[in-house]
Amino acid sequence: MTSPAADPAASAPTPTATDVPTPGSVTGRRIPAAVWVALGIVYVVWGSTYLGIRVVVESLPPFLSAGxxxxxxxxxLLGVVAWRQGPAALKVTGRQLASAALVGLLLLLGGNGLVVLAETSVPSGLAALLIAVVPAWVVVLKACFGERPSAGGLAGVLLGLAGLAVLMLPGLSGEVQTGGVVLVVLGTLAWSTGSFASSRIEMPANPFTASAYEMIAGGLAGLGVALLRGEHHGFDPSAVTGRSWAALAYLIVFGSLIAFTAYAWLLHTAPLSLVATYAYVNPVVAVALGALILNESLTWPIVLGGAIVVAGVCLIVSTERRR
Structure with missing residues (x-):
């Protein structure tokens, strides 16, 4: 999972032109090649993070590796922001820092941490499809706080939840561990709550600074949970496989830095309706990579449930963006 919020209707924080190099905003109907390159990075890299997590936990403890x-x-990221924009860009109020820490705990400890733990027993493709239902939970949370969903949004929620029910069948039938499936579902609820909260509390104005503080807070909390779970007992770095270390490095550099920068640049440059398509492309990429590289089986509940979830998310994104 990744750090930007997954609210398909929220106005995401927009970086200034000095945050990242910008070849020019999209005007008219022509979409520059750079936009497609950045979108491809978000599609493939974020879709591949589920595979990366699965490889990491082959020989690294879950919360320790996530932390x-x-x-x-x-x-x-803090160093990059300070280098590109000056140390002043890192300054935030105590309230903003507390908000970023709260969102980091919800997104990265609760959301990502539970998914990392679940992927010790759940296939990466199934985890990605279960997570794809996050936009539906966000719509539900908004409805609970008085924001009436559109007819299309409500239909998308119902489709997403129906797909979620089908996706849980492998756990109910014993094909995968039920506990792992439940952990992923709980992770989606934590991620959705963090996404919902991030647009309604006072966050740092600079989205890169906010993301850095979120990651540090969530990472430190993850290390704390690892200590409480005793993941450090008997941990031998020399016993960790080279591919697990490589996957962890990939997640740090590509999943948490390069892809996020591409995403933030897209928010400033490309139509939001185009950027939002990552929400239903990522799980498809994750399922394909899991099947091709890890030989994860594509059972009928995964194929059918995944198709229903993706259709529901597509409906939510398309209708909520027009509101």
């Missing part, structure tokens, strides 16, 4: 990933990525 290491986000602390490292957050510190690097």
């Amino acid at each position: 290491m990933r986000f602390v490292a990525a957050g510190v690097i």
Whole structure:
């Protein structure tokens, strides 16, 4: 999972032109090649993070690896922001820092952390499809706080939840561990709550600074949970496989830094309706990579449930963006 909010209707924080190099905003109907390249990065890299997590937890403890990933990525991102925009860009109020920390705990400890733990027993493709239902939970949360969903949004929620029910069949039938499936569902609820909260509390104005503080807070909390779980007992770095270390490095550099930068640049440059398509492309990429690289089986509940979830998310994104 990734750090930007998954609210398909929220106005995401827009970076200024000095945040990242910008070849020019999209005007008219022509979409520059750079936009397609950045969108391709978000599609493929974020879709591949589920595969990366699955490889990491083959020989690295779940919360320890997740904590290491986000602390490292957050510190690097703070350094990049300070280098590109000056140390003043890192200054935030106490309230903003507390808000970023709260969102980081919900997104990265609750959301990502539970998914990392679940992927010790759940295939990466199934995890990605279960997570794809997040936009539906966000619409539900908004409805609970008085924002009436559109007819299309409500239909998308119902489709998403129906797909979620089908996707849970492998756990109910014993094909995968039920506990892992439940962990992913709980992770989607935590992620949805963090996404919903991030647009309604006072966050740092600079989205890169906010993301860095979120990652550091979530990463430190993950390391704390790892200690409480005793993941450090008997941990031998020399016993970790080279591919797990490589996957962790990939998640830090590509998943948490490069793809996020591409996403933030797209928010500033491309139509939001185009950027939002990552929400239903990522799970398809994840399922394909899991099947091709890890030989994960594509059972009928995964194929059918995944198709229903993706259709529901597509409906939510398309209708909510027009509101």
